[in-house]
Amino acid sequence: DVKQVGCVGVCNQVPMLEIHKAGEEPAFYTKIKANEVSEIIKNHFRSENWMSRFKNRFYNYAENLTFSDIPTSSNRYSANEEGTPIAEFLKGQVNVATEYRGEIKPSDFEEYKSKHGFEAFIKCLKELSPDEIIAQVEESGLKGRGGAGFPTFIKWNLVKNAKADQKYIICNGDEGDPGAFMDRMLLESYPFRVIEGILIAAYAVGASEGRLYIRAEYPLAVTRIKEGLEICKKEGLIGKNILGSDFSFDLKVFEGAGAFVCGEETALIASIEGKRGIPELRPPYPAEKGLWDKPTLINNTETLSMVPFIIRNGAESFKEIGTENSKGTKVFALAGKINRGGLIEVPMGITIRQIVEEIGGGIANGKKFKAVQIGGPSGGCIPAHMADTAIDFDSLKEVGAMMGSGGLIVLDESDCMVDIAHYFLSFTQEESCGRCTFCRIGTRRMLEILEKIKSGKGKLSDLDLLEQLAINTQKGSICGLGKTAPNPVLSTLKYFRHEYEAHIKGEC
Numbered sequence: 001d002v003k004q005v006g007c008v009g010v011c012n013q014v015p016m017l018e019i020h021k022a023g024e025e026p027a028f029y030t031k032i033k034a035n036e037v038s039e040i041i042k043n044h045f046r047s048e049n050w051m052s053r054f055k056n057r058f059y060n061y062a063e064n065l066t067f068s069d070i071p072t073s074s075n076r077y078s079a080n081e082e083g084t085p086i087a088e089f090l091k092g093q094v095n096v097a098t099e100y101r102g103e104i105k106p107s108d109f110e111e112y113k114s115k116h117g118f119e120a121f122i123k124c125l126k127e128l129s130p131d132e133i134i135a136q137v138e139e140s141g142l143k144g145r146g147g148a149g150f151p152t153f154i155k156w157n158l159v160k161n162a163k164a165d166q167k168y169i170i171c172n173g174d175e176g177d178p179g180a181f182m183d184r185m186l187l188e189s190y191p192f193r194v195i196e197g198i199l200i201a202a203y204a205v206g207a208s209e210g211r212l213y214i215r216a217e218y219p220l221a222v223t224r225i226k227e228g229l230e231i232c233k234k235e236g237l238i239g240k241n242i243l244g245s246d247f248s249f250d251l252k253v254f255e256g257a258g259a260f261v262c263g264e265e266t267a268l269i270a271s272i273e274g275k276r277g278i279p280e281l282r283p284p285y286p287a288e289k290g291l292w293d294k295p296t297l298i299n300n301t302e303t304l305s306m307v308p309f310i311i312r313n314g315a316e317s318f319k320e321i322g323t324e325n326s327k328g329t330k331v332f333a334l335a336g337k338i339n340r341g342g343l344i345e346v347p348m349g350i351t352i353r354q355i356v357e358e359i360g361g362g363i364a365n366g367k368k369f370k371a372v373q374i375g376g377p378s379g380g381c382i383p384a385h386m387a388d389t390a391i392d393f394d395s396l397k398e399v400g401a402m403m404g405s406g407g408l409i410v411l412d413e414s415d416c417m418v419d420i421a422h423y424f425l426s427f428t429q430e431e432s433c434g435r436c437t438f439c440r441i442g443t444r445r446m447l448e449i450l451e452k453i454k455s456g457k458g459k460l461s462d463l464d465l466l467e468q469l470a471i472n473t474q475k476g477s478i479c480g481l482g483k484t485a486p487n488p489v490l491s492t493l494k495y496f497r498h499e500y501e502a503h504i505k506g507e508c
């Protein structure tokens with residue numbers, strides 16, 4: 001059988017081929033080229049008939065890939081072989097949201113079920129009351145993985161206790177940070193797990209309708225989720241009186257048009273309602289007055305993906321991973337000047353150094369590690385000398401960064417931190433919806449100052465002005481985009497002020 005599986009996370013070694021043959025240890029081939037496939041198969045399976053069948057099927061898939069930049073020879077590894085790039089990359093990772101990574105064909109319902117799929121939802125329907133489910137989520141310590149780290153059970157309780165004839169649930173898959181692809185991978189690789197998480201949350205809070213908000217730039221995610229929804233409807237997991245219970249629920253996909261600000265809850269709701277995606281002042285919070293003015297639960301894709309694991313294995317199994325105040329795992333998109341980039345899921349409390357050196361294999365091309373930009377455009381830059389900082393909600397806040405949704409970009413000695421601050425600020429400036437003066441104009445003025453400094457025309461007094469504008473923009477913006485947009489500037493000013501000064505003095 002030939003099977004295309006979901007994301008294995010080891011982006012630095014793709015395209016990958018894994019061969020399982022009865023009586024043999026599985027073999028991995030990495031960075032393979034299309035013209036090597038027949039030889040690899042021949043080495044494992046001698047039957048010519050079988051081989052031609054495989055070749056036809058594999059080449060159909062292979063045609064969709066771009067092989068232009070793949071190194072000239074493929075590598076073979078045995079499963080569990082110590083010291084290989086795959087083993088080293090996966091060592092230290094814990095799979096909760098990415099459980100069974102690389103094993104499941106994403107849209108194969110039977111295969112998902114065979115790996116405990118929908119057991120958690122069925123347990124909820126048949127054995128647990130909504131209060132008991134929410135108590136489990138509270139006990140697990142799960143916090144929102146979309147950036148803010150708000151305790152998940154509080155949101156669930158608010159929606160559950162709201163009095164209304166109709167309640168909604170929205171899965172926020174509007175991932176727009178540069179360098180981030182966590183939600184994309186979860187939606188593409190684990191469509192049934194995301195759907196199961198939504199079903200559990202909807203049942204717990206009493207929502208009868210839901211939307212999966214996915215950006216249209218993720219066409220494969222949209223396709224896989226739509227396929228998954230169709231299958232779930234046929235299997236009686238979505239619709240009226242699900243599995244003979246009193247619970248009825250309908251779930252649809254909404255394709256976002258790509259505005260970063262629509263990741264903000266109230267802007268996302270406006271966008272679904274057909275209005276311009278502009279954040280609203282809160283309160284009222286969506287839990288009280290959300291989609292079409294009804295109580296609405298909004299959770300991030302990764303948060304919901306963790307729920308089936310918690311219900312199936314018990315809150316303890318999740319709680320025992322991580323730190324005192326940050327339980328469980330976090331999925332990161334590890335990118336930048338690193339030897340082994342990819343999609344990783346690590347226990348909270350792991351240090352930046354462990355991620356960069358052990359999982360990522362250190363800095364590429366023998367260069368020196370300089371900093372990590374964590375949390376995307378809303379996050380901050382943490383310098384290499386603080387690489388022993390633990391990755392959890394509190395520790396990152398203390399050093400002026402934030403978890404964000406999970407972008408982790410590694411920088412080396414050749415990266416200019418003024419350029420980095422400029423890059424992220426231009427992104428948020430462009431994506432500002434324009435409602436608040438400081439976010440609209442303050443970020444523009446900050447960018448102008450940065451451009452002046454970069455071109456060698458800056459003055460030392462510009463740095464104070466830049467800092468003051470950044471602080472005022474944080475204070476004077478109503479949503480997370482404006483409040484966090486200055487973070488890359490403030491953190492680079494704090495840790496790399498000498499680079500700003502070097503530009504001003506004409507030393508670089």
Ligand code: SF4
Nearest residue numbers: 435436439477479482
């Ligand atoms: Fe719009 Fe920026 Fe204000 Fe948010 S902070 S509402 S993005 S102008």
